[in-house]
Amino acid sequence: MWVVFKKEIRSFLGSFIAYIVMGVFLVITGIFMWLIQENNVLDLGIASLQVMFNIAPYILIFLVSAITMRSLSEERRLGTIEILTTRPVSDTAILLGKYFAAVGLIVFTLLPTLFYYYTINQLADPLQGVDSGATWGSYMGLVLLAASYASIGLFASSLTDNQIVSLIISMVLCFFWYGVLSLLGDIKALELIGKSLEWFSLDFHYQSISRGVLDTRDIVYFLGFIATFLGGTKLVFESRKW
Amino acid sequence: MSIQVNHLSKRYGSQWAVNDLSFEIPTGEIVGFLGPNGAGKSTTMKILTGYIPASSGDAVVCGFNLNTDSLSVRKRVGYLPEHNPLYLDMYVTEYLQFSASMAGVSQIKSAVEKAIDLTQLSPERNKKIGQLSKGYRQRVGLAQALIHDPEVLILDEPTSGLDPNQVLEMRNVIKNLGKNKTVLLSTHIMQEVEAMCSRVILLNHGKIIADDTLEGLKQTSPNDSLEIIFRNLTNSHVGSI
Numbered sequence: 001m002w003v004v005f006k007k008e009i010r011s012f013l014g015s016f017i018a019y020i021v022m023g024v025f026l027v028i029t030g031i032f033m034w035l036i037q038e039n040n041v042l043d044l045g046i047a048s049l050q051v052m053f054n055i056a057p058y059i060l061i062f063l064v065s066a067i068t069m070r071s072l073s074e075e076r077r078l079g080t081i082e083i084l085t086t087r088p089v090s091d092t093a094i095l096l097g098k099y100f101a102a103v104g105l106i107v108f109t110l111l112p113t114l115f116y117y118y119t120i121n122q123l124a125d126p127l128q129g130v131d132s133g134a135t136w137g138s139y140m141g142l143v144l145l146a147a148s149y150a151s152i153g154l155f156a157s158s159l160t161d162n163q164i165v166s167l168i169i170s171m172v173l174c175f176f177w178y179g180v181l182s183l184l185g186d187i188k189a190l191e192l193i194g195k196s197l198e199w200f201s202l203d204f205h206y207q208s209i210s211r212g213v214l215d216t217r218d219i220v221y222f223l224g225f226i227a228t229f230l231g232g233t234k235l236v237f238e239s240r241k242w
Numbered sequence: 243m244s245i246q247v248n249h250l251s252k253r254y255g256s257q258w259a260v261n262d263l264s265f266e267i268p269t270g271e272i273v274g275f276l277g278p279n280g281a282g283k284s285t286t287m288k289i290l291t292g293y294i295p296a297s298s299g300d301a302v303v304c305g306f307n308l309n310t311d312s313l314s315v316r317k318r319v320g321y322l323p324e325h326n327p328l329y330l331d332m333y334v335t336e337y338l339q340f341s342a343s344m345a346g347v348s349q350i351k352s353a354v355e356k357a358i359d360l361t362q363l364s365p366e367r368n369k370k371i372g373q374l375s376k377g378y379r380q381r382v383g384l385a386q387a388l389i390h391d392p393e394v395l396i397l398d399e400p401t402s403g404l405d406p407n408q409v410l411e412m413r414n415v416i417k418n419l420g421k422n423k424t425v426l427l428s429t430h431i432m433q434e435v436e437a438m439c440s441r442v443i444l445l446n447h448g449k450i451i452a453d454d455t456l457e458g459l460k461q462t463s464p465n466d467s468l469e470i471i472f473r474n475l476t477n478s479h480v481g482s483i
Contacts, residue, residue, distance in 0.1 A: 003343045014331060079327030083386065086291040087344040088316040205346075242296050 003089070004097025005104075012105055021063045022109045028059050033116060038077050047124035048131060049116055052212060053138040057178055057203070060106070065170035067105055068153025069163045071098045072237065076161040093239055099154055099230060110139070133212035141209035144222040148172050148202055151229035158236040177225075178202045180222040192207065244394050244424035245290065245329035246270045249299035252448075254284050260286040260446035269393070269443075274435035275428035278476055284427040287396050288443075290426070291321040304393050317346060320387035323342050324398040326380055330372035333477045334363060336369060338385055345390035359383040360416060360447060363467070377408035381415075388419065397427040401434060413437050444474045452482040 003148045034040050041051060052194040075081040086096060117135060121128045147207025151171075156170035157163075178201065184190055198204050201223070205218040245267040252260040267273050276281045288294050290301055292312040300307060307315040313330050322452060334403045340356055342350045342376060358364055366374055366462040371382055380400065387395060395400040400416060417438055429435065435456070442459055444452035452459060452475055456468070463471050 003340065007340050010336075011329075011331065078329070079323060079325055080329060081327075082288070082293055082323045083321070083327060083341075084344070086293050086316055086319070086321045087341075088313045088345055088346055091312070240293070 001089075001093040001097040001098075004084075004094050005101045008098055008101030009104065011111070012067070012101070017067060017105065018105055021067055021105065022112075025056075025059055025063055026108050026112055026228045029056060029113060029116075041120060041123075047120050047129055049113075049120065049135055049138065051114060052113060053142065056142055057145055057206065060142075060149055061171055061174040061178065063109075064102070064106060064146055065150035065167050065174060066151050068102050068150055068157050069167040069170060070157065071154060072157040072233075077163075091234060095154070095230065095233055095237060099150060101125050102150040102153065103147050106150065107143055110142060110146075110209050123156075131212065134210065137212035137214065138210040140214070141206045141218075144209065144219075145178075145202055147208050148177075148222055148225050148229075150231070152177070153224040155229045155233045155236070158233045178206075243303075244271075244304060245304075245426065246291075246302040247286075247299070247303065250286070250289065250296050250301055251292070251298045252282075252289060253297045258421050258448050260289070260296070263445075263448070263450060264299075265443055265450065265453055267424055269454060270420075270422065271441060272416070272425040272439045273319075273441045274439035275426060275445065276430065276432070276442055276472065277437060278430060281303060281445040282397055282448040283445055287321070287426070287428060287449075288323075291319055291396055293315050296416060297320070310395050317390070318393045320390065320392035320395045322383045322387045322395075322397045322400055324402075328371050328382060328463035331370065334358075334374070334382055334425060337382065338389060341386040341389045347390050353389055355389070356391075357389045359432055360388065360419070361385040363435070365477050377411070380404060380408070380412060384412075384415065389424075393427045395423050395427075397425065398426055399430075401429065401431075409434075432472050436468055443451045444472065444475055451475055 002142055032039065033049075033051050034042070037043065039051060044051070044129045072081075072177075075084060083088050085091065118132065121130045152173045153170040156173060157166045159169060160166050181201030182203035184194040184197050185201075185204075189198075205221045208215060208218050243266050247263055247265050250260055250263040251258060263282075263464065264287060277283050289296050289307070290303060292308060292315055294310065300309050302308070303315045304318040306318075308315050316436070332340070335354060335358075338354045339350055342353045347353045356368055362386055363378065363381050363385050366378050371379060374382065384397070384400065386396065397416065401412045404412060413434070416427065419425060420438070426440070439456065441455050443450060459471060460468065463474070466474070
């Protein structure tokens with residue numbers, strides 16, 4: 001598994017995808033956090049990273065999909081999948097290696113935003129007055145959310161040998177699970193059905209963790225979500241054997 | 243026996259790609275897998291390397307059953323797939339190191355050196371694979387196949403698309419490897435078999451229509467060249483269907 005992991009990380013770094021993803025993420029969150037009038041931290045007058053945590057899920061939909069779009073589809077297009085799967089390595093190890101490489105890259109992308117936390121903490125009145133519980137909870141939520149997106153992305157990439165198709169499928173699925181499902185809860189006419197569907201959305205559990213309370217139900221939801229999509233990926237990946 | 247195939251069949255939908263194949267290859271033999279396009283050569287090779295399972299029948303490679311112990315087989319088999327797929331953005335040595343660690347090799351550095359040596363890749367070893375000529379790419383493909391010093395080499399059309407000089411070099415490399423390995427290679431060029439193999443398995447429509455040594459095959463029709471014997475065999479088989 002680590003052999004595949006290492007190769008994937010190298011290929012991210014070699015193909016500039018890593019730099020583009022990190023650059024785009026940091027620039028966009030930076031603009032929203034510090035520059036956009038009346039929405040930035042200084043104008044809002046509240047010492048929190050809430051602005052970033054609100055915008056990040058939407059940026060990540062695109063970025064995570066861009067990271068994972070080629071992981072399996074490219075292997076299929078090139079035919080290298082045949083070499084990979086005829087090595088003495090199980091299919092599960094190959095998939096997990098690719099999955100954790102994508103997650104690792106995203107976590108690494110999030111790391112520089114810790115500077116925002118430090119900065120705001122220094123600017124806060126009283127000093128270091130940022131709600132650290134909520135902030136760490138939100139980081140945890142963001143990592144789990146991105147990891148869930150990555151499992152969707154890997155699944156989408158297993159479906160086709162075309163990167164663009166894979167990117168679009170992944171973005172649509174991510175947006176559905178994050179945005180659309182949670183909006184259903186707001187529709188009055190749907191009442192209970194809408195509310196229960198909302199429970200299945202990634203947003204519902206992301207918001208829940210963001211409050212700074214680590215509820216096992218949320219963790220189990222995220223891990224279950226990831227396991228389901230990775231299971232689906234494995235199923236599609238092994239369909240060559242049917 | 244390096245390879246034992248018993249009543250192997252593979253069906254895609256309603257079509258039989260490989261139909262009730264049985265043959266044995268003893269250790270240290272270079273065998274040519276011959277047949278027109280679509281005869282089932284590649285499918286058989288994909289099954290023997292564990293890429294896809296057979297629909298029925300089984301195969302034993304290096305003493306391990308493919309259906310039950312695919313990982314043990316994959317440790318002992320080197321495979322060069324058709325069209326030689328490669329990561330074009332990787333460097334030659336980087337790719338070979340990756341192949342070695344995927345194959346579970348413990349002495350990666352020396353394994354890479356040995357493979358580069360055997361395939362005479364050293365002038366191009368520091369280039370990206372995407373920058374290499376077709377002939378050198380083919381050598382990289384062969385180098386990754388033998389990186390873990392496998393007992394059995396399965397090569398799917400190893401010389402296709404190469405120029406005459408490169409074909410000759412490739413044949414020499416394979417011939418040398420065949421001295422202490424079992425090699426199963428596919429081709430649809432008869433001269434190729436004459437140059438490298440001691441035995442031929444001729445396939446058509448997923449079935450074996452001839453399995454003989456070169457001399458044996460020549461004796462069936464002493465006045466004709468192997469090319470004509472090959473054509474007669476495949477055509478008469480088509481006629482009988």
